[in-house]
Amino acid sequence: MSNPKNAFYAQSGGVTAVINASAAGVIETARNYPAKIGKVYAGRNGIIGALKEDLIDTSRESRAAIAKLRYTPSGAFGSCRYKLKSVEENRREYERLIEVFAAHDIGYFFYNGGGDSADTCHKISQLSKKLKYPIQAIHVPKTVDNDLPITDNCPGFGSVAKYIAVSTREASFDVASMAETSTKVFVIEVMGRHAGWIAAAGAMASDEKTPIPIIVLFPEIPFDRKKFIAQVKAKVREFGYVSVVVSEGVTDKKGRFLADQGLVDAFGHAQLGGVAPVVANMVKQDLGYKFHWAVADYMQRAARHIASKTDVDQAYALGKAAVQLAVKGENAVMPIIIRISNKPYKWKIGAAKLSKVANVEKMMPRNFITKDGFSITNKCRDYLLPLMKGEDYPPYKNGLPDYVRLKNLAVKKKLKSDFKL
Numbered sequence: 001m002s003n004p005k006n007a008f009y010a011q012s013g014g015v016t017a018v019i020n021a022s023a024a025g026v027i028e029t030a031r032n033y034p035a036k037i038g039k040v041y042a043g044r045n046g047i048i049g050a051l052k053e054d055l056i057d058t059s060r061e062s063r064a065a066i067a068k069l070r071y072t073p074s075g076a077f078g079s080c081r082y083k084l085k086s087v088e089e090n091r092r093e094y095e096r097l098i099e100v101f102a103a104h105d106i107g108y109f110f111y112n113g114g115g116d117s118a119d120t121c122h123k124i125s126q127l128s129k130k131l132k133y134p135i136q137a138i139h140v141p142k143t144v145d146n147d148l149p150i151t152d153n154c155p156g157f158g159s160v161a162k163y164i165a166v167s168t169r170e171a172s173f174d175v176a177s178m179a180e181t182s183t184k185v186f187v188i189e190v191m192g193r194h195a196g197w198i199a200a201a202g203a204m205a206s207d208e209k210t211p212i213p214i215i216v217l218f219p220e221i222p223f224d225r226k227k228f229i230a231q232v233k234a235k236v237r238e239f240g241y242v243s244v245v246v247s248e249g250v251t252d253k254k255g256r257f258l259a260d261q262g263l264v265d266a267f268g269h270a271q272l273g274g275v276a277p278v279v280a281n282m283v284k285q286d287l288g289y290k291f292h293w294a295v296a297d298y299m300q301r302a303a304r305h306i307a308s309k310t311d312v313d314q315a316y317a318l319g320k321a322a323v324q325l326a327v328k329g330e331n332a333v334m335p336i337i338i339r340i341s342n343k344p345y346k347w348k349i350g351a352a353k354l355s356k357v358a359n360v361e362k363m364m365p366r367n368f369i370t371k372d373g374f375s376i377t378n379k380c381r382d383y384l385l386p387l388m389k390g391e392d393y394p395p396y397k398n399g400l401p402d403y404v405r406l407k408n409l410a411v412k413k414k415l416k417s418d419f420k421l
Contacts, residue, residue: 004036005107007326008050009058010043011142012113012120015075016156017163017304018315019112019142023076024069025319026110026140027058036327041104041411046080047111047120051093051419053100055411068404070316071394073304076406082421084120087127094127096419101135103414108136108326112319114143114154115361118334122354125332138322139334139354142315144301146197149360150352151336155318156301158311158387161201163303164190164245164296165388169205171294172212172243179241185232185283187293189276190300192247194219196364198300202245203376204384213239214375217279219249220364221373223258228279229286231374236289246279305401309390314347321349345386 009026011019023042030037042056043049049056056077058066069076084093101109111121118139125137141148146157168188175186190198196218206212213235217223235242250258259275276293283289314337321335332354340346368380376384394401 003105004034004038006038006105007040007108007110008043008055008101008106009040009077009110010046010049010112011075011077011079012046012111012117013079013081013142014144014301015073015079016142016144016301017073017159017307018155018311020069020072020074020076021312021315022112022140022142022155022319024066025316026112026323027066027069028063029320029323033323033327037108037323038105041106042077042408044408044410045078046082047084048080048082048421049078050097050100051421053103053413053415053419055104056408057411060409061406065404065406069406070312071304071401072403073302076404077408083116084123087123094124095131097124098128098131098133098135099415102133104411107134108138110138110140110322110326112140112142114141114145115148115357115359117142118148118354119358121334122332122358125354136326136329136331137354138326138330139357140319140322141334141336144198145192145195147195147361147363149357149362151334152339152347153314153337153387155311155315157197158308158314159303159306160191160198160300161204161384162308162311162388163300163306164188164198164201165204166306167296167300168202168214168243168245169210169212172205172214172241175241175243175292176239182290183292184236184241184289185244185280185291186241187244187246187276187280187283187291189246189248189274189293189295191296192219193249194361194363195249196220196247196369199245199247200364200368200376200380201384201388202243204381204388205243213242215242215244216375217244217246217250218364218369218373219247219251220366221369222253222255223250224253225282225286229282231372232283232289233287236287244279246275248275250275304394304403307392308388309392310345310387312392317349321351325351342382342386345389
């Protein structure tokens, strides 16, 4: 029998409240297959860790510490926004990855991220064949934007949805109590560059038992100032106040981001943020209402204390499934969530080819958005509700969540040359 190959695991892009649950799923499951998988090395700060040969030996972490990852937000090993170029543009990067993998006897590549990560994972699986170095590349899905195709939903999203729905409800109670003599409009800005899944969750704050006037601004619906102002005026007239949930990716009729500051991130995407004050000032200018606005920003994706149990369970299950797919010999695939039913909510794990996942964004279906473009339909509610359900509180100590900090001990380097990014 050949010796078991080691595995490389890395976290990519914006982290979530449950990405570490996927990490726990990968590491704990890999430890159950000693005949197939040797050690699990984590990349320090994502794929950069592989390029720099800066690897973390997770075998030096106790079982208790790895188990606590399930309750800990952010990226335990560090993440990065670093997109590998095409093989034609920078073949040296890919050759470097193979050099590092070969030096450390790595035969499994688990990349935990969103759409760009799926693309990278797919490229590595293809290149390993060209360079004649066998490596099984498995993508572990993660993105709060919920925009990966084929899978029913993405780990990280359910918890953000829960956070935004709860925050919108609580803030709306506050505004309602002050509306007679003070604030009448509250605007909360949420993440979502092209897809309005998170913004849609804000509408979940209102239901039959607790009706709340909420206007949602989706990236999928071109912003019309006149129609928006009319909606605000009508809601305030009826209820005395209104809450507005606006996605950072809202655009005007010409396709321009309302919050575009002319900056781009490491992936080449427009650097967004700041649409809440833009929208709030429109209300002030056109209606004269007093307003408050807030940007959920990192808080929405870091809020492990209020994570959805469904989300935590699925994040762990997908990490576990990634390893199981690898030991079965699968390559260039991504474990996915398949919804079986809504009532009762049932789901199972499947798999999709990375060739069908990479570089594809899943937008909000039009039948999830009301005809006027300012709220969600019952079909959307049926989709969102089970993803937000259930509590999975972390352990607390002295009134604060007791999160784990790993030792993250480095693996000794074997290559003589360093790699400059």
